[in-house]
Amino acid sequence: MTEMILSEQLDLFVADIIDAVPKGELSTMEYPIFAISTRPDPKPYRFENPKTGAWMEILPSSKGRATIHDKDILLYCFGQLAEAANRGRQVSRKVHMVAYDFLKQTNRGTGGREYRAITDALVRLRGTTFNTNVRDGSQLAQKGSVFGLIDYGQAVTDNSGRLTHVEVVISEHLFAALNNKQILTYNPEYFMLSTGYERRLYELCRKHCGNQNSWEIGFKNLHNKFGVRSSLREFRRKIKELVVKQSIPDYYIHLLEKNGPDTIEKLIVKRKTSKNYISES
Structure with missing residues (x-):
């Protein structure tokens, strides 16, 4: 992928590529940054990996922790920026996107509720911050560092009050991951997944199974990576439902x-042999 060039003046990048595919940043796929419940979660959450020593504190605002559905804004922006860079266009952390195009490409409706949800998502994305010792992918810092998801978000309306476009300034931390190619392509069918459990499981499969034929993970470790507050028993019930449903794209x-x-020992993931997006970065 062509190296991205960030304007020091944060020139506006217009997200206007029709066929761009969604992209996810690796650390937001690995760690349970986003709440998978659609209900507001105003309580801090701490993740710890006992094997690696990695830890992360997710600190929501009074409006709640950013949700995995809010993450669609980032996936859309990452996809647009990566494709623009591949085409030799100058990109910036400041992204302008048409609200209607975002809603259509992320498989959402185009009614008033969906437009209002964009503003709510911007508030949660801007308000959620992190304190962590995770730095540059798998490397660990000696001390914690604090970062956010977006530095700024604005929903712009026309004279009739209808939301027309959105401007987002992606945080330097996440934009650096784009520059360093720490991103993976998502199957666009991801946006058809309705529940947070399906979406979280897909991105874990996408990151860890990759182009391997299979991947397995201990069930307690999987529960930890999901970042949910539910009991292991309730989590087991939810995962069993997904096994019956088999709705995860590519896996x-x-x-x-x-x-x-x-007594579930581990989850086994096998890659489907049909065309998928695992070979793309």
Whole structure:
């Protein structure tokens, strides 16, 4: 991918590429930054990986922690920026996108509720911050660092009060990941996944299975990576529903059980042989 050039003046990048595919930044795929519930979650959340020593504190604003559906704005922006860079265009952290185009490409409706939801998402994205020792992918810092998702967000309306376009300034932390090619392509069918559990499982499969034929993860570790407050028992029930549904694009999932159906040892992921997006960065 062509290296991106960031204007020091933060010139406005216009997101106008029709066939751009969504892209996800690696650390936001690996760590449970986003709440998977659509209900506001105003409580801080702490993630710890006992094997690597990585930790992250997610600090929401009074409006709640950014949700995995709010993340669609970032996936859309990353996809537009990456494709523009591939075409030799100058890009910037400051992104202008047409609200209607965003709603259509992320498989949302175009009614008043969907337009209003964009503004709510901007508030949560701007208000959620992180304190972590994770730096530059898998590297760990000796001390914690604080960063956010976006530095600024604005929903612009016309004279009739209808939202026409959105301006977002992506944080330097996330934009650096784009410059360093720390991103992966999402299957556009991701936007058809209605629940947070489906979306979170897809991005974990996408990141960890990659172009391998299979991947497996211990069930307690999976529960930790989801970043949910529900009990392990409730989490097990949700994952079992996904196994029956088999709705995750590009991947089959099944559970390896031991000593009865209530004791799940690990989740097994197998890549489908049909065309998918795992080979693209």
